[in-house]
Amino acid sequence: MIPETVGPTPEQKAQWELEGYIVLENALRGAQLQRLQAAFDKAVVECKEDWLARVARGETMPTCFDIPQPLERDEIFVDIVDHPSWFGLLQDFTDGETLFLGPQVRSVPVWPVSYTGWHADVPMSNPLHIKVQIYVEDVDEKSGEFAFVPGSHRAGSGPYKRPKMGESMPGHRRLPGKAGTAIVFNSYGWHTAMDNTTTTSRKSIILIYERRTPEKVHPDTFKAIAPLCTTPERRALFGLEV
Amino acid sequence: MVRIDAHLHVFAKSSSLFPRTSTDLAPSDREESIEKFLGFMQENTIDQAMLVQLGGPQIAEHAYLQQCLKTYPDRFLGIGLIPPNCPDPKAHMDRLAEGGGIVGFRLGTLGGPRDPFAPIDVRTFESYPIWQHAAERDYVLWLYIRAADAHLTAYLVEAFPQVRVVFNHLGICPGEGKFRVDEYGRPRIETPSYNPSLHTVYRLARYENVTVLLSGQYAFSKQAYPYEDLMGWHRTLYNDFGADRLMWASDAPWVYEEPGYGQMTQLINQLMPQISESERAAIMGGTAQRFLRFPQRCSLP
Numbered sequence: 146m147i148p149e150t151v152g153p154t155p156e157q158k159a160q161w162e163l164e165g166y167i168v169l170e171n172a173l174r175g176a177q178l179q180r181l182q183a184a185f186d187k188a189v190v191e192c193k194e195d196w197l198a199r200v201a202r203g204e205t206m207p208t209c210f211d212i213p214q215p216l217e218r219d220e221i222f223v224d225i226v227d228h229p230s231w232f233g234l235l236q237d238f239t240d241g242e243t244l245f246l247g248p249q250v251r252s253v254p255v256w257p258v259s260y261t262g263w264h265a266d267v268p269m270s271n272p273l274h275i276k277v278q279i280y281v282e283d284v285d286e287k288s289g290e291f292a293f294v295p296g297s298h299r300a301g302s303g304p305y306k307r308p309k310m311g312e313s314m315p316g317h318r319r320l321p322g323k324a325g326t327a328i329v330f331n332s333y334g335w336h337t338a339m340d341n342t343t344t345t346s347r348k349s350i351i352l353i354y355e356r357r358t359p360e361k362v363h364p365d366t367f368k369a370i371a372p373l374c375t376t377p378e379r380r381a382l383f384g385l386e387v
Numbered sequence: 388m389v390r391i392d393a394h395l396h397v398f399a400k401s402s403s404l405f406p407r408t409s410t411d412l413a414p415s416d417r418e419e420s421i422e423k424f425l426g427f428m429q430e431n432t433i434d435q436a437m438l439v440q441l442g443g444p445q446i447a448e449h450a451y452l453q454q455c456l457k458t459y460p461d462r463f464l465g466i467g468l469i470p471p472n473c474p475d476p477k478a479h480m481d482r483l484a485e486g487g488g489i490v491g492f493r494l495g496t497l498g499g500p501r502d503p504f505a506p507i508d509v510r511t512f513e514s515y516p517i518w519q520h521a522a523e524r525d526y527v528l529w530l531y532i533r534a535a536d537a538h539l540t541a542y543l544v545e546a547f548p549q550v551r552v553v554f555n556h557l558g559i560c561p562g563e564g565k566f567r568v569d570e571y572g573r574p575r576i577e578t579p580s581y582n583p584s585l586h587t588v589y590r591l592a593r594y595e596n597v598t599v600l601l602s603g604q605y606a607f608s609k610q611a612y613p614y615e616d617l618m619g620w621h622r623t624l625y626n627d628f629g630a631d632r633l634m635w636a637s638d639a640p641w642v643y644e645e646p647g648y649g650q651m652t653q654l655i656n657q658l659m660p661q662i663s664e665s666e667r668a669a670i671m672g673g674t675a676q677r678f679l680r681f682p683q684r685c686s687l688p
Contacts, residue, residue: 197502203534203562204579206586207503254503257541258590307626309593346504 150233161238165298165331168320172230172327173279177221182324184219185281185348188212189252208260212250216370222248223373226352227382231277231329235354239273244357245367245382253289253347259340263307263314266332269300273356274332281348282324289341290321291328291349298334311339362387390652391672391681392428392436394555394600394636397421398451405451407442411568412641419640421455421463427639427648434672435681437464437636439493439529444468449483456488461684465489466529469517471496477520484526490679491527491551492517499539507539509546518543521550527679531555534562537587544594551678552596556603556638557620558588573641578607582620592627598678599624601655601670602636605646612646613657621658630666634675 157167173181192212200207215222226232226245235243253260267274284290294317296302308314319339320328330336332353341347355361367374367383374380399405401415409415421438428436440452449467456465467483469476469492483489498513500506509515521528528550532540537560544552560583561576569575582589591597601621608614624633637651655662655670662670675681 200503200537200583201501201533201535201563203560203565203577203583206583207534207538208586208590210503252504254538255507256503256538257545258593260586260590262590309627344506 150227150229150236152233152237157234158237161234161329161331164293164295165334166293166295166320167234167329168322169230169327169329170322171325172228173225173325178325181221181225181350182281184221185212185250185350188215188218188250191218206260208254208256210252210254214369215248215250216367220373222250222350223370225279225350227379231327234329235275235277238275239354239356242357243382244355244361244384246353246355246361247366248353249351251347251349251351253338253341253349255341255344255346257340259289259311259338261338262309263294263305263311263317263335263337265297265305265335269333271333271355272358272361275354276330276332277352277354278328278330279350279352280322280324280326281350282345284321284326284347284349285343285345286319286321287339287341288321288343288345289338289347290319291330292317292319292337292339293328293330294318294335296334298331303335305335311337357381357384359387388668389434389672389676389681389684390432391634391675391679392433392637392639393553393634393675393679394437394439394602395424395639396439396441397424397455397640398442401442405454407448407451410442412572412574413441419643421459424639425459425462427643431649431652433652434684435462435464435676437466437675437679439466440468444470444473446479446482449489453483453486453488457486460488461682463488464679464681466491466493466527468493476517480517480520480526481524484524491529491553492521493529493531493555495531496533497536497539497543499536499542501535503538507542509542512539512543514543518547518550522547525549525551527551527553529553529555532560534560534583536560537584540588541591544591544597548594548596550596552594552598553634553679554588554591554597554599556600557607557617557624558584558599559603559607560584560587571641571645573645574603574606576603576606580609580616585623589623589627592632595632597628598632598634598674599628600634600636601658602638604654604658605638605642612650613654615658618658622661625659625662630662630669631674632678633670634678635670635672
């Protein structure tokens with residue numbers, strides 16, 4: 146069942162509206178964080194050879210490694226989707242209509258250039274689109290940390306260009322963090338992963354949500370984890386019922 | 388305004404004068420002569436072109452290419468090949484380049500770790516001596532890198548900022564087992580619609596020594612000419628690299644039958660309608676003239 150959640154504080158709500166993101170330090174901690182780290186590393190070991198083969202076949206990119214079907218690999222990946230540290234915020238921002246679209250359990254190797262440039266995920270005509278980026282291990286400055294342009298989620302902001310160097314984006318904010326930090330952000334806003342000039346790859350999980358609309362509800366998408374969705378709230382979150 | 392075809396192949400029938408390796412694409416009795424190509428140049432007002440070696444990497448196998456370059460020194464420049472496991476790649480490169488005309492070398496592999504998470508030291512890459520020598524002698528490197536090596540290019544480009552780098556065919560890095568010859572005798576490369584090069588080659592736009600050929604569309608597109616499903620890739624390359632680092636090329640002779648050489652000379656108009664006339668001029672020849680240092684010559688009448 147979905148644990149009891151709390152909505153945003155007035156300060157969080159104001160920041161969400163003004164800047165488009167909220168940083169939640171220690172959103173995951175202790176035994177739960179350790180369990181997530183262990184599940185993450187186990188999945189990497191299990192999936193890496195297949196990923197390397199797909200890279201060699203030109204079917205996927207070599208500059209980031211996403212675990213396929215993570216929700217089916219370990220229950221912890223399901224449990225974080227409605228984690229109380231952020232789910233109450235999501236429900237507040239979507240007026241109780243949060244729909245989960247999918248996870249990216251992602252390892253990003255060190256590379257001279259960030260694997261992605263500045264971008265917004267969806268146009269503002271799209272229903273409200275929210276991502277939660279969770280740092281599975283510490284992500285220090287200059288190690289591929291998430292960065293966001295505060296206020297870029299608002300209608301009338303910009304226009305924004307795509308600078309070749311990540312640090313050249315005017316007004317951006319780098320968001321390094323300790324393991325267990327979660328960053329909730331509005332995907333209308335401009336964001337990127339900064340260059341990683343360290344020797345440590347980045348491990349993070351990106352959870353993708355949207356305000357529910359009928360056309361985005363596909364009951365088959367998460368049917369494999371239906372046995373873990375025993376409450377109406379969770380079944381609604383995973384779109385198991387139209 | 389100069390118009391340059393920045394990548395194509397010519398070859399003779401295999402003979403003692405012009406020995407070459409036979410392949411499915413270029414069997415030993417097939418001939419695609421320089422005279423035939425000159426005819427297409429004349430018809431389509433193309434002034435100059437880059438001839439890319441096909442038919443084997445050995446010195447002797449470059450004989451036809453070298454004869455073409457010697458016969459038409461103000462018309463053509465050339466790109467040579469280096470054998471795999473070449474014991475002395477530097478000597479090989481210099482020997483091919485010494486007559487003039489061959490200005491660079493095409494690479495398909497880089498010889499570094501397959502695992503992108505492995506520690507990287509570019510000095511251990513098998514291709515490192517080639518890059519080092521290209522830097523010393525100002526040779527161009529012409530990259531059509533296999534997908535397994537796509538992550539390695541950034542390290543070499545960064546290590547050798549003085550080396551001029553040309554990514555072939557929209558920057559695509561072909562995957563293992565994805566090549567075949569199509570019904571028109573052309574290369575066909577199965578490529579996902581979500582192009583993995585968006586997160587490898589296209590991310591190298593920040594390096595001023597990197598350029599990309601707008602060519603080979605027929606090999607990747609899932610549609611007939613003018614390959615409109617590739618407009619997005621062209622738009623991204625234009626946004627990231629700009630017209631001053633993009634070069635049109637035909638990839639002849641594979642296009643002679645379908646869609647036809649003349650059609651290929653019109654393709655940029657079809658796929659990049661948003662660009663200005665000066666940008667079109669850059670892509671159709673200006674960038675190649677500057678970056679590849681083609682000799683000055685008057686346009687064909």
